Amino acid sequence: MEYAKPLPNYLAKRYQGWKATSYADNKVWYRHLAEEGQRPRAMVISCCDSRVHVTSIFGADQGEFFIHRNIANLVPPYAPDGDHHGTSAALEFAVTSLKVAHLIVLGHSNCGGVNGCYDMCSGQAPELEKKSSFVGRWMDILRPGYNRVKDMNLDDEAEARRQLEKAAVVISLENLLTFPFVKSAVEGETLSLHGLWHDIGEGGLQNYDPETDMFVDV
Template identity: 70%
Template sequence: MQTLRPLPQYLVTRYHGWKATAYAENSAWYSRLATDGQRPRGMVISCCDSRVHVTSIFGADSGEFFIHRNIANLVPPYAPDGLQHGTSAAVEYAVQALKVAHLIVMGHTHCGGVAGCHAMCSGRAPELEEKTSFVGRWMDILRPGYDRVKDLPEDQQIPALEREAVLMSIENLMTFPFVRTAVETGQMSLHGLVHDIGQGTLMQAADGGKAWMAV
């Protein structure tokens, strides 16, 4: 069975367009990034959702953000247990090696992962409770957030859980000793955002996560 195939032609066409324009106009900058290495000012942890385009939202250039994406922009608690932790490894590298000044967790509206967590925790998605569900076991990280919102009116629970996905990730980040040290010494700041896909707005957590305000 042939498992590898050539790229779809539309992606090939787009690549050649980028190489002939954006790359050609900034080739010296790309050369510098290659030889000098990356020095991003910030790390962004965002959702895998294809509608969330971090670099476009912030008008960022190559080399500006160290970006990690996962389902529902979650950070697990600190757990040096010898298992594989892709998100934790990305955080460690950003904080310890790259010395980023800002670490941003950016959630978004209409998040399928958050909706799945809500369905799972409310008993409406038993398939996600299966031990074989990678999504379900990843969304276990957000179960405490569900407990915080489950008594709200039903139409408010998922939007509130989208915010909890950000706040819980911030809380979990502070369980990493090197993150806590960087924050407490003023070497790095943490930021929590929620992006409204339809409205194009950004809300940021304020007052320790007790309030949200427009950016």
Template identity: 70%
Template sequence: MKDAHLLPHYLVQRYHGWKATSFMENKAWFRRLAEDGQRPRAMVIACCDSRVHVTSIFGAESGEFFIHRNIANLVPSYAPDGLQHGTSAAVEYAVTALKVAHLVIVGHTNCGGVQGCHDMCSGRAPELEEKTSFVGRWMDVLRPGYDRVVDLPEEQQIRALERQAVLISLENLMTFPFVKAAVEAGELSLHGVLHEIGDGGLWQYDGEKDDFTLV
């Protein structure tokens, strides 16, 4: 594979810095993780966005979160169609093998994926409508959310759609039989939050109120 290259120098330097400090200070803990395996308390599904650092937001240590990231923190509906579904596979493993107690959808403000979905659904990004667009076909997961916000004033639609990215994912999780069974048995709880990148705020979804409240 001649197209693969060695790491850029700055990453190598940062690795050695981590190995000499954080790793050495917690060497026994890392050895235990290696020997005993992982037992994460929660699964977190977050956006790929480089500005969303879920372990820092929640002060999580290595081994505490089982993390999956994709564009716009989406979960598709249950679809055992023989195709490759990375997100669905991660959910299945977390719930059925790792037996996580919590599954948290972490959305965020200023999400490029959400903006792309809005542009596509409003006819401003015809390139995303192409069948060959991986981003566009992934954003199809969020189309129902766009339909829910399209009648709002335009200046409110993006913020509302960012919340819908969390809600649609929570709703879709419950279409997975093993998720539904774990929730109904009281073995798994679902959570949805929206992270404000600019001011560090965190809004959590309250199912009883059907609204987001500031943490």
């Protein structure tokens, strides 16, 4: 791998600072985590977006959340076809090996992936329809969400995009249940599912309420 470069100096400095402070002050906990292994209470499926730090929002310590991050916090449907499925593998590991108690899907505002899906499905981004577009093929998971939002006949496109962000959470929750090990854990009451949507600019957080099919402020 001749192409690999050294870490930029300012990041090396910051790391050394972290080691001399946060690490040094909590060495006991880091060693405990290394020796005893992780026992996270929850798995969080969040977006790669640089603006969404679930550990900050929930004051989470090292060891609390098993976090999978992908574009638009999507869960694809169950498809045991022998291919590489990163999200499904993370899910399987969290539920069957780590036996997490909670599965949280965390959507957010201003989502580039969701906007790409909206553009693709509304014909504004034909390049995303190509077979070679990884982003497009990934966002296909949310295509059923676009159709639901379209059926709402919203006048305001910004509102439609926001609804699609929320649909990404609901569809992921639905897809979670297509995994036999998730379904049986939920039905056996050893696992609970949660859907959240986070407003980056306003610092808001909404929880999906299945009774009303709405997101309500936490």
